[in-house]
Amino acid sequence: MADRTLNVMCICGSLRRGSYNRMVMNALPGLAPAGMNITEAPPFSGFPLYNADVQEASGFPPPVQRLADAVRAADGVIFNSPEYNFSIPGGLKNAIDWVSRVPNQPFAGKPVALQSAANGTLGGGRMQYDLRRAMIFLDAMTLNRPEIFIGNCSTRIDARTGEITDQQAVGFIRQQLAAFAKFIVQHGPRS
Numbered sequence: 001m002a003d004r005t006l007n008v009m010c011i012c013g014s015l016r017r018g019s020y021n022r023m024v025m026n027a028l029p030g031l032a033p034a035g036m037n038i039t040e041a042p043p044f045s046g047f048p049l050y051n052a053d054v055q056e057a058s059g060f061p062p063p064v065q066r067l068a069d070a071v072r073a074a075d076g077v078i079f080n081s082p083e084y085n086f087s088i089p090g091g092l093k094n095a096i097d098w099v100s101r102v103p104n105q106p107f108a109g110k111p112v113a114l115q116s117a118a119n120g121t122l123g124g125g126r127m128q129y130d131l132r133r134a135m136i137f138l139d140a141m142t143l144n145r146p147e148i149f150i151g152n153c154s155t156r157i158d159a160r161t162g163e164i165t166d167q168q169a170v171g172f173i174r175q176q177l178a179a180f181a182k183f184i185v186q187h188g189p190r191s
């Protein structure tokens, strides 16, 4: 494994207080391999809607710069996101759009892993493939496998305690985090 600590940052795509994706995100430090330190990204909930006129007139809002700096500083980024209407939640997409316009955009060459929990049976798979496509445009290095889709999430995560009760899902997450640690060591970041 890595001979140094790998600092991995999670971006949660749901703003909801009782978010299942946030529960999954919060479980990750306990499932990570030795040497992987997992923290939460600075919030994007206060970002204005992306507008190039705003960017030109007043530059990048401080919360955008904070998230961009945090992405740049991280050894890897994990997205924990629900699927909204078969795609990326608008708030998360808006955050990615803002960060993508920061000069020397920070997702380039960045190791990225995707996880989703959703109440549909596909577990957010359609969202993930849209997010994967956005990451291609940004030239991120997105881990291919294992994929984490937690379908029917209200039956697999205890909303009261936040515990992931489905042990198969827990096993897949452990495997993905171990694969992500190797992936970061082997492939990134570029600079």
Ligand SMILES: Cc1cc2nc3c(=O)[nH]c(=O)nc-3n(C[C@H](O)[C@H](O)[C@H](O)COP(=O)(O)O)c2cc1C
Pocket: 014, 015, 016, 018, 019, 020, 021, 022, 081, 082, 083, 084, 085, 086, 087, 117, 118, 119, 120, 121, 122, 123, 124
């Ligand atoms: C606007 C909206 C759109 C949704 N669209 C989908 C969808 O396309 N597929 C799906 O599986 N669930 C969909 N859902 C249900 C979510 O999977 C469910 O609300 C889930 O708990 C959201 O994740 P969270 O708990 O992390 O907030 C949608 C929910 C909302 C609020």
